[in-house]
Amino acid sequence: MIDVKLDRVTVVGHFKLAAAESLGEYLRPLGWQDMSFDWEHGIVDGYVLKRILSNCDTETVAVIVKNQYQTTWRLDTSNHFRNDEEKRKVIAALDLFENKHLSRIDIAFDFINMDNAGMRHRFVKSNVTTTEIKGESLWIRGRNSHLQTLYAGKRKSLSLFRYYDKVAEQKRHRKEISEDIESWERLELQVRAERANEWLLNSRAMLSYFKLPQEYVLDAKDRAMLLALNAGHVSYKELAKATATKYRKLAKSNLGFDDSWAKEAYKKLEEKQNELQKEVNNFVSLINI
Secondary structure, eight states: OEEEEEEEEEEEEEESSOOGGGHHHHHGGGTOEEEEEEETTEEEEEEEEEEEOTTSOEEEEEEEEEOTTSSOEEEEEOOOOSSHHHHHHHHHHHTTEEEEEEEEEEEEEEEESOTTOSSOOEEOOTTOOOBTTTOSEEEEEOTTSOEEEEEESOTTSSEEEEEEEHHHHHHHTTOOOOTTOSOEEEEEEEEEGGGGGGHHHHHHHHHHHEEEEOOOSOOHHHHHHHHHHHHTSSOGGGSOHHHHHHHHHHHHTTTTEEOHHHHHHHHHHHHHHHHHHHHHHHHHHHHTO
8 A cells, every 4th residue: 555645844933922941831821741852963842732542642743842053943743633622732832933934844655565565665866875974875774684764865955855664663662553564664755945845846756766676687797786886885986987877877767676666656646746735735824824
């Protein structure tokens, strides 16, 4: 099964009514709770809005945290509100912001119980190397050395691709997984700032690079070279110009790669693009309330 959804929306702005030290006085009556977050760059203080599940567990609806080394704050939410009360609490928090703007959108493609699962896909793009040192693509492996997460693009760039094992992520967060899910791999697009409104164009581009290395009609030497280039063990810059041109053409023409997942995901994207754009527009309207 393949599905696509709007996974995350981020709004950035200043709080107009209070200094950081007294924000809680405004947010707590709205249903937000104080909380410390293990964020990307360490522990930060902020506020969280949670929903209570049927098993008395909780899950996050939205968070508010201060941007490091800046005077601005950001609100992150999936925008998947279960009821009007959740939406009201987020709108009330957004109303405390001034100079607010849409800062980031994440689009997620889910691949559940698919053939050829096992985190085998790669981003095949000639000007993005796969290396742990330079950071153009970042590999993260679990304790069993199996690939769990792959990034393509610089972490602070306007667009970033992320491919990861959703089952492993859910287990890390001690979340229950349905028994009928044998594999669950997620492909995410993260777009920032002015690129946020180009989510559809960037989603299509990401899918065009998302491929499964395959043994097709190529001889052993060509298969080995394409796999080495795709894995980052060999750089196009190390090859003679004619040789580099040859393998770029092979990669571009899909020789040696299977893009069937990407093609199905593209169909799903075209099917749901109007629905997704409506979700984005609805959230933008909340910002402008």
